[in-house]
Amino acid sequence: MGEFDLIARYFTRPVRRADLxxxxxxxxxxxxxxxxxxxxxDMLVEGRHFFADVDPAALGHKALAVNLxxxxxxxxxxxxxxxxxxLPRVDEPWLQGFAQGLFxxxxxxxxxxxxxxxxxxxxxxxxxxxxxxxxxxxxxxSGARAGDDIWVSGTPGEAxxxxxxxxxxxxxxxxxxxxxxxxxxxxxxxxALGSALxxxxxxxxxxxxxLLGDLGHILKASHVGATIEAHAAIDLLASSDxxxxxxxxxDENILMQCxxxxxxxxxxxxxxxxxxxxxxxxxxxxxxxxxxxxxxxTPGPGLRLQGRAGQALPxxxxxxxxxx
Amino acid sequence: MGEFDLIARYFTRPVRRADLxxxxxxxxxxxxxxxxxxxxxDMLVEGRHFFADVDPAALGHKALAVNLxxxxxxxxxxxxxxxxxxLPRVDEPWLQGFAQGLFxxxxxxxxxxxxxxxxxxxxxxxxxxxxxxxxxxxxxxSGARAGDDIWVSGTPGEAxxxxxxxxxxxxxxxxxxxxxxxxxxxxxxxxALGSALxxxxxxxxxxxxxLLGDLGHILKASHVGATIEAHAAIDLLASSDxxxxxxxxxDENILMQCxxxxxxxxxxxxxxxxxxxxxxxxxxxxxxxxxxxxxxxTPGPGLRLQGRAGQALPxxxxxxxxxx
Numbered sequence: 001m002g003e004f005d006l007i008a009r010y011f012t013r014p015v016r017r018a019d020l021x022x023x024x025x026x027x028x029x030x031x032x033x034x035x036x037x038x039x040x041x042d043m044l045v046e047g048r049h050f051f052a053d054v055d056p057a058a059l060g061h062k063a064l065a066v067n068l069x070x071x072x073x074x075x076x077x078x079x080x081x082x083x084x085x086x087l088p089r090v091d092e093p094w095l096q097g098f099a100q101g102l103f104x105x106x107x108x109x110x111x112x113x114x115x116x117x118x119x120x121x122x123x124x125x126x127x128x129x130x131x132x133x134x135x136x137x138x139x140x141x142s143g144a145r146a147g148d149d150i151w152v153s154g155t156p157g158e159a160x161x162x163x164x165x166x167x168x169x170x171x172x173x174x175x176x177x178x179x180x181x182x183x184x185x186x187x188x189x190x191x192a193l194g195s196a197l198x199x200x201x202x203x204x205x206x207x208x209x210x211l212l213g214d215l216g217h218i219l220k221a222s223h224v225g226a227t228i229e230a231h232a233a234i235d236l237l238a239s240s241d242x243x244x245x246x247x248x249x250x251d252e253n254i255l256m257q258c259x260x261x262x263x264x265x266x267x268x269x270x271x272x273x274x275x276x277x278x279x280x281x282x283x284x285x286x287x288x289x290x291x292x293x294x295x296x297x298t299p300g301p302g303l304r305l306q307g308r309a310g311q312a313l314p315x316x317x318x319x320x321x322x323x324x
Numbered sequence: 325m326g327e328f329d330l331i332a333r334y335f336t337r338p339v340r341r342a343d344l345x346x347x348x349x350x351x352x353x354x355x356x357x358x359x360x361x362x363x364x365x366d367m368l369v370e371g372r373h374f375f376a377d378v379d380p381a382a383l384g385h386k387a388l389a390v391n392l393x394x395x396x397x398x399x400x401x402x403x404x405x406x407x408x409x410x411l412p413r414v415d416e417p418w419l420q421g422f423a424q425g426l427f428x429x430x431x432x433x434x435x436x437x438x439x440x441x442x443x444x445x446x447x448x449x450x451x452x453x454x455x456x457x458x459x460x461x462x463x464x465x466s467g468a469r470a471g472d473d474i475w476v477s478g479t480p481g482e483a484x485x486x487x488x489x490x491x492x493x494x495x496x497x498x499x500x501x502x503x504x505x506x507x508x509x510x511x512x513x514x515x516a517l518g519s520a521l522x523x524x525x526x527x528x529x530x531x532x533x534x535l536l537g538d539l540g541h542i543l544k545a546s547h548v549g550a551t552i553e554a555h556a557a558i559d560l561l562a563s564s565d566x567x568x569x570x571x572x573x574x575d576e577n578i579l580m581q582c583x584x585x586x587x588x589x590x591x592x593x594x595x596x597x598x599x600x601x602x603x604x605x606x607x608x609x610x611x612x613x614x615x616x617x618x619x620x621x622t623p624g625p626g627l628r629l630q631g632r633a634g635q636a637l638p639x640x641x642x643x644x645x646x647x648x
Contacts, residue, residue, distance in 0.1 A: 115364060126408045128406055
C-alpha cells in the first residue's frame with residue numbers, strides 16, 4: 001500500500017465543518033465572525049510519550065486528546081486538526097486501530113481531520129489543532145490575580161501512579177492499574193469545562209508536565225505567587241477511588257510526588273475569584289467534572305507548599321522537562 | 325539547558341501579526357473578514373528528507389519553505405506557523421543555525437512562529453502553516469478544464485540532479501553542484517507567483533514528489549487528462565544554466581527522469597486557459613519567476629507524453645512515494 005492509498009483508506013472522510021479538507025495542498029477553514037482561531041501543536045514520540053507496545057487505539061486517542069486539552073485550557077471549542085505521521089512501516093491493523101481511536105475522540109468533539117502529512121521514519125505523531133473562541137474571551141495564563149482561588153479538575157497524579165506501576169516502581173491491584181492506566185493512556189480532555197469557565201476563570205493551563213510546574217507557568221505569566229495546600233491534592237489522589245482505596249496503601253511522599261509533580265493528567269488548573277466559587281462549582285457540575293480548590297494566588301512571587309496543619313513544607317518537585 | 329529555556333532562547337520573538345503567539349496553551353489568530361485560513365502540515369525526517377550532516381540553516385529554511393510552497397499552491401498569503409521539533413539532544417550551535425535559517429525565510433514572507441512543541445526523540449521537524457486567501461479564490465487541484473495550458477515555474481528536475489550527484493550516481497562540475505544543491509536544500513517557495521495566479525490559474529499544485537506524479541493529482545481531482553511535451557521540460561533542465569551548460573552533458577534519459585519525475589523542486593505546476601497566456605506571463609514577470617508551458621489538458625483521462633516530433637513516448641515515471 002502506497003502513501004496516497006494509506007491516506008485515502010485510513011484518514012480521509014467527507015468534510016463536514018471545514019470549507020476544504022484532506023486532499024489539496026492546504027485545508028481551508030473559516031472561523032465564524034467575532035471568533036479567534038486557537039491553534040496548538042503536540043508531538044508524541046515512541047519511547048518518550050508512549051510505550052512501543054501501546055494499544056494503537058489508545059495512542060490515536062491520546063494524540064488528539066493532548067491537543068484537545070490545550071484548546072480546553074484556552075476555553076476554545078474544537079474545530080479541526082491536522083495529523084502528520086511518521087511510520088516505520090505500513091502496518092494495517094495498527095493503522096486501523098490508531099484511526100479508530102483518533103476518530104472516536106474526534107467525533108465526540110465534532111473535531112475534523114482536515115489535512116497533514118504521511119512519511120516513513122521513526123514513529124512520530126504530530127497533531128496541530130484548531131479551535132474557536134470568542135474574541136477576547138480566551139483563558140490565558142496571564143490573568144491570575146492575588147487572592148484568586150486555585151482549582152484543579154479531576155485527580156492529578158493518577159497518570160503518574162499508573163506510569164510508575166507500569167515501570168515496576170510500585171505495585172497496584174489489577175483493577176486499580178487498569179483504571180489508572182486508562183487515565184494515562186486515554187486521558188479525558190476537559191473541553192466542556194474549559195468553555196464553561198470562560199468569563200469565570202482568570203487563568204487556566206492544562207496539566208501535562210506536573211501540577212506545580214504547570215502552575216508555575218501561570219505564576220510567571222501573571223507575575224504572582226501561590227500557596228498550595230499540598231494535602232488537598234494528596235487527599236484527592238488518596239481517595240481517588242473509594243471502592244478500591246487505590247492509593248490508600250502508599251507512602252504520603254509517593255502520593256505527594258504523583259499529585260504535585262506527576263505529568264500526563266491533562267486535567268485543568270485554573271484560577272478564579274473567591275466570589276465566584278459557587279459559579280465555578282455550578283459550571284463544573286454542569287459538565288460532570290469534579291473540581292477542587294487546592295490553594296490561592298498570592299501577590300508576592302514564589303510557590304509555597306502548605307501542610308495539613310498549615311505548616312510550610314520544604315518540598316522541591318521537579319516537573320517534567322524533555323531536556324533536563 | 326531545559327525545554328523552556330530552549331524555546332525562550334531560540335524560538336520566541338515578539339508577536340507581530342498573531343493576536344497571541346508562543347507561550348500559552350494555544351496561539352490565537354484572527355483571519356481578516358472575507359478571508360479563509362489555508363492550513364498545511366509537512367514533516368521532515370532525518371535520512372529521508374535530508375542528510376544527517378545538512379547545514380542546519382538550510383534545514384531550517386527548507387522546513388518552512390516546503391510549507392510556504394503549499395500556501396503558494398493555494399494562492400494564499402503566509403500568516404503564521406507552528407513548529408514541533410523532536411531533537412536527539414540540545415546542540416546549541418545546531419539550534420542557532422536552524423533558527424537562523426527558519427526565521428530568515430519567515431521574515432522574508434512576514435510569516436510568524438506562533439507556537440509548537442519541543443521534545444526529545446529522533447530528529448523530526450513538523451511545521452504547520454497558516455495563510456489567508458480571499459474566500460472562494462483559493463487555487464485548488466480540482467479546477468483544470470480541457471484545453472487549458474499546463475505551466476510550470478522554474479526548472480523542475482534541478483533538485484533531483486543535485487540529489488543524484490550527492491548520492492554519487494552522477495558527476496557535476498563543482499560550481500554546478502553548488503548551485504543545484506542550493507535548489508535542493510534551499511528551495512524557493514513560489515508564494516508571490518501563487519498569489520498572482522489567483523483569478524488566472526484554474527488549478528495549481530506544488531512539485532514535491534515529481535512533476536508527473538503531482539500533475540496526476542490535478543488530473544484526478546479535475547477528472548481530466550493531459551498531454552505533456554516532454555522535450556519542453558527536458559530542454560528547460562538542459563538549458564537551466566547557460567553559463568555552465570550544467571546538464572548539457574547528460575543522457576536525455578537522465579534529464580527526462582529528473583525533469584518529469586524528480587521530486588523536491590517546490591516549483592508550481594498550474595493550468596490556465598490559453599486566452600490568458602499573456603496575463604499569466606505578465607503575472608509571472610511581475611514576480612520575477614520564469615514560467616513555461618509544457619502541455620495541455622485533455623478531456624479524456626490519462627497522461628500522455630509527447631516527444632520532440634510529436635510522437636507518443638512510452639515512458640512510465642514513478643513519482644516519489646514514502647511507502648511504495
